[in-house]
Every structure is written in structure tokens, then in C-alpha cells.
Amino acid sequence: MSETQKTDLILRNARLIDGTGAPSQFGDVAIRDDRLLALGELGDLQAVRELDVGGKVVCPGFVDTHTHDDHVLITDPTMSCKVSQGVTTVVTGNCGISLAPLKIDQRPPAPLDILVEREDQFFADFGNYLQTLTDNPPSLNAVCQVGHTTLRAAVMDSYDRPATAAEIRKMRKLLEASLEAGACGMSTGLFYAPANAAPTSEVIELGHALHEHGALHTTHMRDEGEMVNESLHETFAIGAEAQIPVVISHHKCSGAPNHGRSTETLALIDQASKGQPLGLDAYPYTAGSTVLSAHRNFQSERVLITWSEPMPEFAGRELSEIAKELAMSEQEAVEALSPGGGIFFMMDEEDVRRILAFPNTMIGSDGLPSDAHPHPRLWGTFPRVLGHYVRDVKLFSLEEAVRKMTSLPAACFGLKDRGILKAGNYADLVIFDPDTITDSATFDDPIRPAQGIEQVMVNGRIVWKDGEHTGNRPGRALRLQELAPFRFNTSQK
Numbered sequence: 252m253s254e255t256q257k258t259d260l261i262l263r264n265a266r267l268i269d270g271t272g273a274p275s276q277f278g279d280v281a282i283r284d285d286r287l288l289a290l291g292e293l294g295d296l297q298a299v300r301e302l303d304v305g306g307k308v309v310c311p312g313f314v315d316t317h318t319h320d321d322h323v324l325i326t327d328p329t330m331s332c333k334v335s336q337g338v339t340t341v342v343t344g345n346c347g348i349s350l351a352p353l354k355i356d357q358r359p360p361a362p363l364d365i366l367v368e369r370e371d372q373f374f375a376d377f378g379n380y381l382q383t384l385t386d387n388p389p390s391l392n393a394v395c396q397v398g399h400t401t402l403r404a405a406v407m408d409s410y411d412r413p414a415t416a417a418e419i420r421k422m423r424k425l426l427e428a429s430l431e432a433g434a435c436g437m438s439t440g441l442f443y444a445p446a447n448a449a450p451t452s453e454v455i456e457l458g459h460a461l462h463e464h465g466a467l468h469t470t471h472m473r474d475e476g477e478m479v480n481e482s483l484h485e486t487f488a489i490g491a492e493a494q495i496p497v498v499i500s501h502h503k504c505s506g507a508p509n510h511g512r513s514t515e516t517l518a519l520i521d522q523a524s525k526g527q528p529l530g531l532d533a534y535p536y537t538a539g540s541t542v543l544s545a546h547r548n549f550q551s552e553r554v555l556i557t558w559s560e561p562m563p564e565f566a567g568r569e570l571s572e573i574a575k576e577l578a579m580s581e582q583e584a585v586e587a588l589s590p591g592g593g594i595f596f597m598m599d600e601e602d603v604r605r606i607l608a609f610p611n612t613m614i615g616s617d618g619l620p621s622d623a624h625p626h627p628r629l630w631g632t633f634p635r636v637l638g639h640y641v642r643d644v645k646l647f648s649l650e651e652a653v654r655k656m657t658s659l660p661a662a663c664f665g666l667k668d669r670g671i672l673k674a675g676n677y678a679d680l681v682i683f684d685p686d687t688i689t690d691s692a693t694f695d696d697p698i699r700p701a702q703g704i705e706q707v708m709v710n711g712r713i714v715w716k717d718g719e720h721t722g723n724r725p726g727r728a729l730r731l732q733e734l735a736p737f738r739f740n741t742s743q744k
Contacts, residue, residue, distance in 0.1 A: 257297045257298055257299055258281045258282065258283045258288050258289075258296065258297070258298045258299070259282055259283050259284065259298060259299055259300065259711070260281070260282045260298055260299070260300050260301070260302070261279055261280065261281050261282070261293060261296065261297075261298040261300075261301045261302070262279060262280040262282075262301075262302050262304050262309055262680075262682070263279050263301055263302065263303045263304065264277070264279070264303050264304055264305060264306055265277065265278060265279060265280055265304045265306070265307065265308070265309040265682075266306055266307065266308045266309065266685075267280070267290060267308075267309055267310070267672060268308055268309070268310040268649065268650055268653045268672075269310070269311075269671055269672040269673070270310060270311040270653055270654055270657035270658040270661075270670055270671045270672060271654060271658050271671060272650050272651055272653075272654040272658075273650065274650060275308070275649070275650060276291075277306070278290060278291040278292055278293070279291065279292065279293040279296075280309055280672070280680070281293055281296055281298065282678045282680075282708075282711055283711075284711055285677055285678055285710040285711035285712075285725075286668075286675060286676065286677060286678055286711065287672065287673065287674055287675065287676050287677070287678050288674060289674050290672055290673070290674060304682055304705075307682050307683060307684050307685075307705060308649070308681075308682065308683050308684070308685055309672070309680060309681070309682050310653045310657065310672065310680070310681055310683075311339075311653070311657040311658070311661075311669065311670050311671060311672055311676075311679060311680065311681070312337060312338065312339025312340065312391075312657070312669075312679030312680055312681055312707065312708070312709065313336070313337045313338045313339060313340075313614070313633050313656040313657060313681065314338070314339070314340045314341075314342070314613075314656060314657060314660035314661055314664070314666065314669075314670065315333060315338045315340070315341045315342065315614070315615055315616050315632070315633075316342050316498070316532045316613045316614065316615040316660045316663075316664065317342060317345050317469075317500050317501055317532050317534075317615025317616065317617045318333075318341045318342060318343055318345065318615070318616060318617070318618065319343070319345060319346070319348070319365055319366060319617070319618070319619055319620070319621075320333070320341050320343050320393070320618075320620060321343045321344060321348075321349060321350045321366050321395070322350060322366050322367050322372065322620075322621070323620040323621070324341075324343070324384060324389045324393055325383060325384070325387065327620075328387060328388065328389040328390060328724055328726075329389075329390050329720050329722075329724070330389050330390045330391050330726075331390075331700070331715075331720050332618065332620060332629050332630050332698075333391060333616075334390050334391055334707050334709070334714045334715045334720065335630065335700040335701060335704060335707075335715055335718075335720075336630065336631065336632065336633045336634050336690075336700070336701045336704060337633050337634070337656075337681035337683060337704050337707055338391060338616075338633060338707075339391050339392060339669075339679040339680075339681070339707065339708075339709045340391060340392040340393070340394065340661075340666060340669065340679065340729075341391060341392070341393050341394070342393075342394045342395075342396070342435075342469075342615075342660075342664060343393055343394070343395045343396065344395050344396030344397060344398050344434070344438055345396065345398075345438050345440075345469060345471070345500055345615075345617075346362065346398070346400075346438060346439075346440040346442075346443070346471040346500065347362075347398045347399045347400035347401070347438050347439045347440025347441070347443065347445075347446050347471065348362055348363050348365060348366055348398040348400050348401055348438075348440060349366075349377075349395070349396060349397050349398035349401045349438070350366060350367070350372070350373055350374050350380055350401075351373065351374035351375070351376060351377040351379070351380040351397070351401070351429065352374065352375055352376055352377050352397070352401070352402075352405060352425045352428070352429055353373040353374070353375065353401050353404055353405045354373065354375040354405070355370045355373065355404060355405075356370060357370060358370060359373070359404065360404065360410065360444075360445050361443070361444070361445075361542045361544075361590060362400070362440065362443050362445075362541065362542045363398075363400060363401065363404060363445070364542070364590055365541075365542060365592070365619055365621060366621065367621075368560075373401075376428075376432070377395075377397065377428065377429035377432045377433070377434050378428075378429075378432030378433065380395070381395065381432060381433050381434075381728045381730065384728035385727075385728050388724050388725065388726050388727065388728075389724055389726040390709060390714045390720070390723065390724045390725070390726050391709050391714070391726040392666075392669075392679070392709065392710075392726050392727050392728075392729055393726065393727075393728050393729065394435050394664055394666070394729050394734070395433070395434055395435065395728065396434055396435055396436045396437060396438045396469065397425075397426055397429045397430070397434045397436070397437045397438070398437070398438055398440070399422075399437055399438060399439040399440065399446055399449070399454065399457065400439075400440050400443065400445045400446045402422040402425055402426060402437075402457070403422070403445055403446060403449070404445065405421075405422070405425060406418050406421040406422055406425070410444065410445040410446070410448060411444075411448050412448050413448060413449060413450050413453055414449065414453050419453060419456050419457070422457060423456065423457055423460050426457055426460050426461075427460050427463075427464065430460070430461070430464040430466050430731060431464070432730075433728070433730025433731050433732060434466070434731060435466060435467065435664065435665070435729075435730075435731045435734060436461055436466040436467035436468055436469065436495075436731075437457060437458075437461055437466065437468055437469075438468070438469040438470065438471070438500070439454055439468070439469075439470045439471065440470075440471045441454075441470065441471065441472060441473040441482075442471050442472065442473060442474065442475070443471070443542075444544075447473070451485055451488060451489060454489050455488075455489055455492045455493050458489055458490075458492070458493025458495050459493055461493060461495045462493050462494045462495050464731070465731070465736070466495070466731060467495060467496045467497070467498065467663075467664070467665075467737050468489065468490065468493070468495050468496065468497045468498070469497070469498040469499075469500055470486055470489075470497065470498070470499060470500055471500045471501070472485070472486055472499065472500075473485060475502075475503050475504065475505045476504070476505040476506045476508075476509050476550065477506070477508065477509060479504055479505075479509065479512065479516055480512075480515060480516065480519060483499075483516060483519050483520065483523075484519075486499060487523045487527065487529070490527050490528070490529065491526075491527055495528075496527075496528035496529070496530070496663070496737045496739060497527070497528070497529055497530070498529075498530040498531060498532065498613075498663060499520070499529070499530070499531040499532075500531075500532060500615070500617075501532060501533060501534055501539070501615060501617050502516065502520075502531045502532070502533050502606055502612070503533070503539065503598050503602065503603075503606070504516060504598065504599070504602050505539070505550060505597045505598060506550030506551075506597055507550060507552075507599075508550070510598070510599035510601075510602060511599065511601065511602065512602070513601075513602040513605045513606050514605070517605065517606065517609050520609075520611075521609075521611075524611065524739070528737065528739040528740075529611075529739060530611055530613060530663045530739050531606075531609070531611060531612055531613070532612065532613040532614060532615035532660075533603070533606045533607055533612050533613075533614070533615070534614070534615060534616055534617050534628050534632055535603065535607060535614070535628075535632060535635045535636050535639070535640055536598075536603070536626070536627075536628055536635075537596060537597075537598040537599065537600055537603055538555075538594050538595060538596040538597065538598070538626065538694075539594070539595050539597060539598070539617070539626075540557060540592065540593065540594045540595065540617070540619055540622070540625070540626040540628075541592065541593070541595070542590070542591070542592050542593075543556075543559075543585050543588055543589045543590070543591045543592055543593050544585070544589075550597055551595040551596050551597040552596045552597070553569060553570070553571065553596045554569070554570035554571075554581075554593045554594065554595055554596070555567070555568070555569055555570070555593060555594040555596075555624075555694060556568050556569075556570060556573065556588060556591060556592070556593050556594075556624070557591070557592040557593055557594055557619070557622040557623065557624050557625060557626065558591050558592045558621070558622050558623040558624065559588040559589075559590075559591035559592075560589075560590045560591060561587065561588065561589075561590075561591075562587065562588055562591075563623065565588060566622075566623040566624040567623075567624035567695075570584060570585070570588075570593065573588070592619065592622055594626050594694065604640070604644070604646055607636070607640060607646060607647075608646055608647055611659070611739075612655060613655055613656070613659050613660045613663065614632060614633060614636055614655050614656050614660075615632075616628045616629060616632035616633075618630070618632070624697060625697050625698070626694075626697065627690065627692035627693055627694055627697040628692075629692070629697065629698075630690075630691070630692040630697065630698060630699060630700060630701070631690030631691065631692035631697075631699075631701060632690075633656060633701075634688050634689060634690040634691075634701035634702070634703065634704065635690035636652050636655075636656070637649070637652055637653075637683070637685065637688045638688045638689040638690060638703070639689075639690070640652070641685075642685065642686075642688075649685055657670045657671065658670040658671050662737075662738040662739070663737060663738070663739055664734070664737065665734030665735040665736060665737045665738075666729070666734065666735070667733065667734060667735040677710055677711075678708055678710065678711040679708065679709055679710065680706075680707070680708040681704065681706075681707050681708075682704075682705045682706040682707075683703050683704050683705060684703045684705065685703075686703075687702055687703040688701065688702065688703030688704065689701060689702045689703055700718060705717065709723075709725050709726055710725040710726070710727065711725070712725040
């Protein structure tokens with residue numbers, strides 16, 4: 252091969268996990284520009300630069316299917332909390348909340364304040380938001396949704412009621428403009444107060460716009476506790492009536508009375524998925540995190556405060572301890588700490604394992620980067636799956652774990668030429684040591700990069716190496732028009 256025909260980089264002596272679930276193989280990876288040139292026994296192929304990875308795993312970059320990274324993509328585009336754990340693409344705009352399209356003149360209602368604190372941090376036009384990401388690119392790729400709660404906030408003067416026909420028309424117009432600008436779909440957060448009063452019919456009507464534009468729907472369902480089965484049936488009905496693919500966000504069974512019910516819920520999901528495009532994601536922890544609410548019974552064993560606007564000094568403290576210190580009931584303490592957020596220990600480990608092991612479950616962190624004392628899932632989700640649940644618990648194989656993080660979400664979210672090690676696909680890659688990969692972030696010390704992630708590459712450029720960010724920001728805002736058809740039956744390769 253002539254000098255001019257040399258490729259840019261060859262990774263030698265790699266354990267290749269291609270993302271499909273197939274057994275790993277040893278070989279080399281050649282990269283040219285932002286694409287994979289060749290894989291396997293590359294023999295005498297020459298490169299400008301070569302790296303012997305010493306038998307470490309090389310696999311596709313991980314896709315975080317459930318994030319609230321909408322604002323941090325702009326304010327901290329290095330995205331170290333994600334690239335440090337091997338994430339190369341994030342899906343934003345979840346749980347019904349997004350930064351666009353919204354123009355308001357007062358503090359955003361919870362849970363919109365999970366994203367930003369001030370009204371001037373929103374974007375009235377979704378296209379402007381995506382252009383901002385294009386002009387000031389982050390270190391990883393982003394696929395962005397419109398939030399249903401954001402649409403409600405844009406057109407309604409109160410949220411404790413169904414939207415009128417005129418308001419739905421306004422929401423639909425905003426949604427359609429956002430989809431045309433590149434939003435990949437719409438999320439709902441029917442669990443939360445600003446959207447809880449929305450009837451199923453309101454979501455279905457907006458779902459018709461998703462169908463017309465070939466977009467998808469993700470949902471934080473109306474209830475994940477006592478009424479979880481009823482909420483699942485509502486979710487199935489929305490997808491079927493609107494003829495749209497649906498992803499169930501962070502599936503769980505909350506509260507001690509509901510522990511063990513994942514056997515019921517997964518059976519319902521499995522049956523429904525035989526007749527409609529249906530997916531789900533989960534995070535590998537028994538605790539969730541969201542905004543504080545004095546009116547919501549989280550049925551939690553304990554609550555850890557993640558942020559508090561009136562009492563920021565209590566971030567990282569137990570609610571029970573704070574209540575004692577303030578000589579209040581826990582309910583009164585929640586009111587005193589609000590607006591704020593917390594970590595709620597409310598799930599059962601056996602349910603978590605059962606949901607993670609379900610073949611169609613993708614991995615989503617649901618991390619909240621704006622929290623002063625965040626849930627460790629923000630920095631630790633993917634290494635925790637690979638280290639704890641693969642190596643220690645042996646819940647599933649390493650190849651299956653990688654599939655859940657790569658080809659499965661890439662197919663469901665239409666990530667064209669990503670998610671599988673294949674010549675011609677984008678060079679979104681992770682190099683990690685399966686013997687040492689470990690989540691370092693804990694509930695006491697949550698902002699810590701994982702161990703065992705050696706290098707992370709996005710679109711052919713190294714963004715994380717040897718425990719540090721490289722400064723490169725090659726990420727792209729992926730618009731609906733450049734996505735592949737959403738494919739939930741991933742048995743076809």
C-alpha cells in the first residue's frame with residue numbers, strides 16, 4: 252500500500268465486541284477520518300498511527316437513551332460525566348421536559364427547573380436550539396426530543412386541567428415546527444403535575460403529528476407504583492392509536508407494596524411488543540432521583556437531598572436528619588427545602604435485575620447534571636452495568652450488556668451507521684478493560700469518573716484518554732431527517 256493509501260489509525264490486538272450480541276473476536280480496527288475502514292485480521296495494512304490495545308475490549312460507543320443533558324450540552328460541552336463512562340451519544344428532552352420550544356416570563360414550573368433555573372435559558376424555537384449545538388459542538392452526539400410539558404407551558408395559563416382544543420392545536424403547531432427543525436420525537440412526563448391532568452386523548456392527538464413526521468414517543472408514565480399496569484395499558488394505547496413507536500422510560504416498580512411486580516409488567520410489555528413497536532430503558536440502581544414534592548408519596552425507605560434552592564447547605568444530607576435538625580416532620584421539611592430535588596430509595600434489587608435482564612431493555616442513566624449532589628448514575632451507569640452486573644453478579648454476558656448499550660438503542664432511535672462495529676459505520680468507539688471497569692461514583696461521593704475506561708472516540712476523534720478529557724469536541728446534533736427508520740425488532744442484523 253502506498254503512503255497516500257495509509258489509513259489514519261489502526262487499533263491492534265483488540266477484543267472486538269461488535270454490539271450485536273455475537274461472541275467477541277480478536278482482531279484489529281482501522282479508522283479513516285470519522286469512519287471505520289476495516290475490521291478483523293488486517294495484516295499488512297498500514298496507518299499513520301497505530302495503537303496496541305493489549306487485548307482490551309473495543310466496542311461501539313454507548314448510547315445513553317435517557318438523559319436530561321439538554322442544557323449542560325451548552326454550558327459544559329466537554330460532557331465529561333458521560334464520555335468518561337464510554338457514552339458517545341445522548342438522547343435528551345425526556346420526561347416531558349425540553350429547552351425548546353418555550354418562551355415564558357416567569358420561573359419554569361417543576362420539573363422544568365430540573366433543566367434550568369431561569370426563564371431566559373429556554374429557546375423559543377427548536378431549530379435555534381439545535382443550531383446552537385451545531386455552532387458550539389459538544390464532545391458527543393445528541394438526539395433531541397420535544398417535551399410535552401414544555402409544549403403545555405408554552406400555550407397554557409394553568410396546568411391543572413386538560414388542554415382545550417385550541418391549545419392542542421397550538422401545541423401541535425409548535426411540535427410540528429420542532430420536528431421539521433430536527434427534533435426526533437416527543438416525550439411525556441404524565442407522572443408530574445404540569446402534565447398529570449392531560450388526558451390520554453391529548454397525547455394521542457399530538458401523537459398523530461409524530462406519526463405524520465415519522466417520529467417517536469418516549470414516556471415517563473403516569474404511575475410507576477400501584478397503578479403501573481394501568482399506566483402501561485395507557486402507554487400501549489397511545490402508541491397503537493397514534494401508530495407511533497414508544498419507549499417506556501426508566502421502567503420500575505416503585506414502593507415496597509409493588510416490589511416483585513416486574514414479573515407482571517414485563518409480561519405485559521412482552522405481549523404488547525408483539526403487536527406494536529415498543530421499547531424500554533432502565534438504570535442499574537434501586538434509587539431514583541427527581542424533584543421534591545410535598546404532595547407525592549414516594550414510598551421510599553430513605554431520601555437523600557440533591558439540591559435545595561432555599562437551603563443549599565443541605566445538599567447531600569438525609570431528609571430524616573434534616574427534619575430532626577429543623578424540628579419538623581419530613582413533610583414539613585420537604586416544603587421548607589422546595590424547590591429542590593432528592594434521591595429516593597424505592598425499588599427492589601430483584602426487580603432491577605429482572606428488568607435489566609429483559610432482552611429489550613436499553614440502558615439509560617436519567618442523570619441530572621444540574622444537581623449539586625447528583626445521583627451517582629450521572630457518572631457511573633454504564634460502568635456499573637459492565638462491572639457490577641456483568642463481572643460480579645453475572646446477570647448476562649459482556650456481549651449482551653454491550654448490545655443493550657449500542658446496537659439496540661441505535662436501532663430504536665434511528666442512529667444511522669452507529670451502534671455496530673462495521674466497516675463504513677462512524678468511529679464512535681470505547682476501549683475498556685473488562686477486568687477492571689468499575690463505577691467509582693457513590694451516593695456519598697457521586698462526581699467521580701469510572702475506572703477501566705481507557706479511551707473513548709467520537710466521530711473518529713479521541714475525547715477521553717487515560718482518565719482525562721482531551722479537549723476535542725467532535726459531537727453532532729443528529730436531526731430527525733438524518734436518522735434511519737426506528738427499528739424495534741432487532742433480531743435482523
